[in-house]
Amino acid sequence: MPERVYEHQEIEAKWQLRWDATPGLYKADEDSSRPKYYVLEMLPYPSGSLHIGHIRNYAIGDALARYKWMQGFNVLHPMGWDAFGLPAENAAIKNKRHPYEWTHANIAEMKRQHRRMGFSYDWDREVTTCEPEYYRWNQWFFLKMMERGLAYRKLANVNWCPECATVLANEQVIDGCCWRHETTRVEQKALSQWFWKTTAYADELLRDIDDKLEGGWPDRVLAMQRNWIGRSEGTEVDFTLEGTEQKIRVFTTRVDTIYGATCVILAPEHPIAQQLMDDEGKARAKELIDIRKQQDPSDVRKVGYFTGGYAINPYNGDKVPVWISNFVLMDYGTGAIMAVPAHDERDFEFATQYDLPIRSVVRAIDGGLEAIPTAPFTEYGITEIAGEFSGLTTADARRAMSAHAEKHGFGNASITYRIKDWGVSRQRYWGTPIPVIHCEDCGVVPVPLDQLPVLLPTDVKITGQGKSPLAEAEDFVNVKCPTCGKAARRETDTMDTFVDSSWYFYRYCDPKNSDAPFDSKKIAYWFPIDQYIGGVEHAILHLIYSRFFTKVMRDLGLITNDEPAARLFTQGMVIRDGAKMSKNKGNVISADETITNYGADTARVFELFAAPPERDMDWTDAGADGAYRFLGRVFRFVTRNVDRVSDGDPASDRKALRKLHQLIHRITDDFDSRWHFNTSIAGMMELVNVLYEEESKLSRAALDQILPALVLLLGPFAPFAAEEMWEVLGRTGPVFRQPWPKYDVELEKEDAADVVLQVNGKLRGRLSVPFGADQAALEQAALADPKVKPFIDGKQVVKIIVVPDKLVNIVVR
RNA sequence: GCCCGGGUGGCGAAAUCGGCAGACGCAAGGGACUUAAAAUCCCUUUUCCGGCAACGGGAGUGUGGGUUCAAGUCCCACCUCGGGCACCA
Numbered sequence: 001m002p003e004r005v006y007e008h009q010e011i012e013a014k015w016q017l018r019w020d021a022t023p024g025l026y027k028a029d030e031d032s033s034r035p036k037y038y039v040l041e042m043l044p045y046p047s048g049s050l051h052i053g054h055i056r057n058y059a060i061g062d063a064l065a066r067y068k069w070m071q072g073f074n075v076l077h078p079m080g081w082d083a084f085g086l087p088a089e090n091a092a093i094k095n096k097r098h099p100y101e102w103t104h105a106n107i108a109e110m111k112r113q114h115r116r117m118g119f120s121y122d123w124d125r126e127v128t129t130c131e132p133e134y135y136r137w138n139q140w141f142f143l144k145m146m147e148r149g150l151a152y153r154k155l156a157n158v159n160w161c162p163e164c165a166t167v168l169a170n171e172q173v174i175d176g177c178c179w180r181h182e183t184t185r186v187e188q189k190a191l192s193q194w195f196w197k198t199t200a201y202a203d204e205l206l207r208d209i210d211d212k213l214e215g216g217w218p219d220r221v222l223a224m225q226r227n228w229i230g231r232s233e234g235t236e237v238d239f240t241l242e243g244t245e246q247k248i249r250v251f252t253t254r255v256d257t258i259y260g261a262t263c264v265i266l267a268p269e270h271p272i273a274q275q276l277m278d279d280e281g282k283a284r285a286k287e288l289i290d291i292r293k294q295q296d297p298s299d300v301r302k303v304g305y306f307t308g309g310y311a312i313n314p315y316n317g318d319k320v321p322v323w324i325s326n327f328v329l330m331d332y333g334t335g336a337i338m339a340v341p342a343h344d345e346r347d348f349e350f351a352t353q354y355d356l357p358i359r360s361v362v363r364a365i366d367g368g369l370e371a372i373p374t375a376p377f378t379e380y381g382i383t384e385i386a387g388e389f390s391g392l393t394t395a396d397a398r399r400a401m402s403a404h405a406e407k408h409g410f411g412n413a414s415i416t417y418r419i420k421d422w423g424v425s426r427q428r429y430w431g432t433p434i435p436v437i438h439c440e441d442c443g444v445v446p447v448p449l450d451q452l453p454v455l456l457p458t459d460v461k462i463t464g465q466g467k468s469p470l471a472e473a474e475d476f477v478n479v480k481c482p483t484c485g486k487a488a489r490r491e492t493d494t495m496d497t498f499v500d501s502s503w504y505f506y507r508y509c510d511p512k513n514s515d516a517p518f519d520s521k522k523i524a525y526w527f528p529i530d531q532y533i534g535g536v537e538h539a540i541l542h543l544i545y546s547r548f549f550t551k552v553m554r555d556l557g558l559i560t561n562d563e564p565a566a567r568l569f570t571q572g573m574v575i576r577d578g579a580k581m582s583k584n585k586g587n588v589i590s591a592d593e594t595i596t597n598y599g600a601d602t603a604r605v606f607e608l609f610a611a612p613p614e615r616d617m618d619w620t621d622a623g624a625d626g627a628y629r630f631l632g633r634v635f636r637f638v639t640r641n642v643d644r645v646s647d648g649d650p651a652s653d654r655k656a657l658r659k660l661h662q663l664i665h666r667i668t669d670d671f672d673s674r675w676h677f678n679t680s681i682a683g684m685m686e687l688v689n690v691l692y693e694e695e696s697k698l699s700r701a702a703l704d705q706i707l708p709a710l711v712l713l714l715g716p717f718a719p720f721a722a723e724e725m726w727e728v729l730g731r732t733g734p735v736f737r738q739p740w741p742k743y744d745v746e747l748e749k750e751d752a753a754d755v756v757l758q759v760n761g762k763l764r765g766r767l768s769v770p771f772g773a774d775q776a777a778l779e780q781a782a783l784a785d786p787k788v789k790p791f792i793d794g795k796q797v798v799k800i801i802v803v804p805d806k807l808v809n810i811v812v813r
Numbered sequence: 814g815c816c817c818g819g820g821u822g823g824c825g826a827a828a829u830c831g832g833c834a835g836a837c838g839c840a841a842g843g844g845a846c847u848u849a850a851a852a853u854c855c856c857u858u859u860u861c862c863g864g865c866a867a868c869g870g871g872a873g874u875g876u877g878g879g880u881u882c883a884a885g886u887c888c889c890a891c892c893u894c895g896g897g898c899a900c901c902a
C-alpha cells in the first residue's frame with residue numbers, strides 16, 4: 001500500500017460517525033466477570049463550549065479508561081454535565097430564552113463537541129441534573145435530611161454576591177470575593193436561609209482524611225481540607241458577669257494561661273455585649289461590625305471598646321474588664337475570648353494598644369517569668385503563679401485545668417471546628433426548588449413525598465434582579481397547606497447547584513431509575529470511584545460537599561462506602577499568556593477551533609506530551625505542530641509498510657523489537673503508576689525514530705509484530721488515528737476492545753551491558769561487556785582501559801567501586 | 814505568619830531506587846528533494862577553552878554548607894516563584 005497523507009479531518013469525521021452508530025462505547029454491566037474500574041472526570045460548568053483546558057481533563061480520564069478496558073477491566077466512564085446554574089440563567093436572560101430550553105440546546109451542543117473530541121461516552125448513562133427525575137431525588141434527600149435534623153432554616157449573616165444576586169456558602173467565597181466573579185466583593189446580609197449540617201460530620205470528615213484518603217488523594221487537597229475543617233481542641237470556661245448570675249462562656253486552646261487573663265473580649269454582636277451597652281455603645285458595636293465587613297483581609301487593624309461591665313475569672317476570682325472588638329468573631333467558638341496578652345500575639349497587640357495590663361504566667365522550661373514582657377511568650381513551657389497548677393508543663397496544666405473546670409461546673413474540655421454549615425438556599429430561578437411549604441398555623445411543612453418533584457414553573461419572568469423569580473410566580477407560590485389545608489406559601493428558594501454535583505456520580509450508575517435515587521446493589525458494585533480526576537479548584541467546594549453527601553447517604557442506609565472516591569488526581573491548569581484561561585481575560589482557546597485546525601488527536605497528544613498531567617502547562621500553537629507531525633509520521637510509516645515485502649536484517653529487527661518491548665513496558669508502567677504520559681509519548685517518538693532509521697532493513701515478520709502493537713499503544717492517546725490505522729492493518733473491531741499488548745522481558749533486554757568507567761566520580765570511558773560479568777574482570781578491564789589509564793598513571797589506586805552491569809569507579813589519590 | 818508544591822539549555826521538559834545531566838519535542842541554523850514554495854527527509858544545537866578537524870579538557874541542575882567512591886536526587890541553612898489558609902482564640 002502506498003504512503004498516505006495524514007488527513008485528520010477526514011479520519012476524525014469517519015470514526016466519529018461510526019461511533020454514533022454504535023451507542024454505548026463501553027458496555028459496562030454490573031454483573032460482568034471482569035474486575036470493575038470506575039473512572040470519572042470532574043465536570044466543568046460548561047456555559048456553551050469546551051475550551052482547551054477541559055480537553056486536558058477529559059484526555060487524561062479517557063486515556064486511562066481506554067487503557068483499563070484493554071487491560072481487561074469492566075470500565076464505567078460516563079461523560080456528561082451537571083448543574084447549569086447561573087451561566088444558564090444569565091445566558092437565558094441575554095438570549096431571551098427560557099433557561100430550560102436554553103440548557104437543552106446547550107446540552108446538544110456539548111454532545112456534539114464531545115463526539116468531535118472522540119471522548120468515550122456511555123449514552124445509556126446520560127444524566128442531566130436539570131431533569132424532573134433528578135429534582136425529585138434532590139428533594140427527596142432534602143426531606144430525608146430534614147427528618148434527621150440535618151436540614152434547618154435559620155436567620156443568619158450570610159454571604160451575598162451582588163453580581164449573582166444570591167447568597168453563597170462559605171466555601172464559595174474566595175479571598176472575600178465570589179467564586180464566579182473574582183473581582184466582586186461579597187457582602188454580608190442577615191437573611192433567613194436553609195442550611196445543611198456539615199458540622200455534624202466535621203469530625204468524621206477530618207478523621208477519614210487520615211484513615212481513608214491519605215495516599216489516594218493528593219496531599220495538597222488533604223491539607224486544604226484539614227485546614228478548612230479546622231479542628232481545635234480547647235476548653236470552654238464560664239466567666240461570671242459581675243453583679244449578676246450571668247455567665248460569659250469563652251473558648252480557649254490555652255486554658256493553662258488563664259491566670260494571666262486580664263480582660264474578656266466579646267464579638268460586637270454578642271448578646272451580652274448588646275445588653276451591657278447603651279445606645280452609644282451599640283452604635284460603636286455596629287461600627288465594628290461595619291469595619292469587619294469592609295475590611296480588606298490583609299488589613300489587621302484592631303479596634304475595641306470597653307463595655308462598662310466586669311467579669312470574674314472562675315479560677316482566681318480576678319475581676320477583669322469586658323470589652324468588645326472587631327477581631328473576635330461571633331460565629332467561631334463562643335463569640336467570646338479571654339485575653340491573655342502575655343501569651344498570645346493578638347491579645348498582646350490589643351493590650352498594648354489600649355493599655356491593658358500584661359501578666360506573665362508561663363515561663364520557658366529553662367528560664368524565668370518575664371516581669372514586663374516585650375513580646376508574647378507563646379511557646380511550650382511551665383505554668384507559674386497559678387495556684388495548685390503552678391509548676392505543671394503546658395500540656396499537663398491544660399489537662400488538669402480542664403478537669404478542674406468540669407469538676408466545679410464552670411467549664412469543660414471542648415472541640416471547635418472552623419467549618420460551618422452549608423448554606424444551600426439560593427435566590428435563583430435555576431436550581432431544584434426546596435420542597436417545603438410555609439403555613440401560618442403549621443409552620444414549615446415538608447411537601448408530601450407523593451407530590452414530588454416540585455418543578456419549576458415555565459412562565460416566569462427572569463430579571464436577575466436579586467429576588468428569586470419564583471416569588472413572582474403566583475401559581476407556583478400559592479398552595480394549600482398539606483397538613484391543615486389552609487392557604488399557604490411555597491418556599492421560593494432553590495438549592496445550590498453544588499447539591500446536584502454532590503451525588504451525580506451515584507446517579508450515573510443507575511440513571512433511569514424512577515423508584516429510587518439509585519439501586520444500592522449497583523452502587524455496591526461500582527463504588528467507590530476508582531479514579532476521580534479534576535482541577536484543584538474544587539478541593540474545598542465540590543470535594544467537601546460530595547464527601548459530606550456520601551456520609552449522609554451511608555447513614556440513610558443507601559450505600560455502604562464511606563468515601564466517594566478512593567483515588568483523586570488533580571491535573572494542572574492550561575495557561576495562556578501567563579494566566580488561567582477565562583472569559584474575563586479573553587484568552588480562551590476554544591476546543592472547536594483547535595479540533596478544526598489540528599484535530600482532536602493532536603490536541604490530546606500535545607496536551608499530554610507538553611507536561612506531566614499534574615503540572616500547569618502553557619498552551620502554544622507551536623507545540624501542537626510537533627504533535628501533529630508525530631501523528632503524521634506514525635501514519636505514513638504504517639500505511640506504507642502495511643504490505644511491503646522485505647527480508648530484513650536481523651540486527652535491525654532486533655533493535656526495533658527491543659525498542660518496542662521496552663516501550664510497551666514503559667507505557668504500561670506509566671499507566672499503572674505515575675501517569676507521566678509525556679514520557680509515554682516521548683517513548684513512542686523514540687520508537688518511531690528508530691523505525692525510520694531501520695525502515696529499509698526491517699523484515700516482514702518484525703513489521704507484523706511492530707505495526708499492530710504501535711497502533712494499540714497509541715490508541716488511548718489518539719483514538720481516531722489509531723482506529724483508522726487499525727482498519728488499514730486489516731483488523732476489525734474498535735481498538736479499545738483489543739487486549740493491551742504484552743512485553744517480552746527477553747526481547748527488551750540489551751545485548752550487552754554498557755558499563756560506565758569513572759575516575760574519582762568523573763566519566764572517563766565506557767565498556768561494553770556481557771551481562772553478569774565478574775567483578776574482578778571488570779576491575780581489570782577498567783584499569784587497562786586506554787581512556788582511563790592517563791588519569792590513574794602515577795597515582796595510587798585507593799579503592800574500586802563496582803556496580804555490576806553498570807559502573808566502575810576508580811578512586812585515586 | 815503558618816501549611817503545601819516548584820526552581821534543570823533560547824523554550825516545554827527527561828533523568829522511576831544515590832550511579833553517563835539535558836531523553837523526547839519546540840524554536841533556531843545548515844543540507845537534500847523541488848523551476849519555486851509548502852510538505853517531507855537528514856544533520857547541528859548546555860556553556861567556556863584549545864584545535865582546520867576528528868577530538869581533548871574545564872564548568873554546569875536557585876545560593877551556601879554537609880553526607881558519600883559518587884548528589885538534579887539525601888541532610889542543614891538560605892534565596893526565590895506559585896498555590897492554599899490567615900485576627901479561628
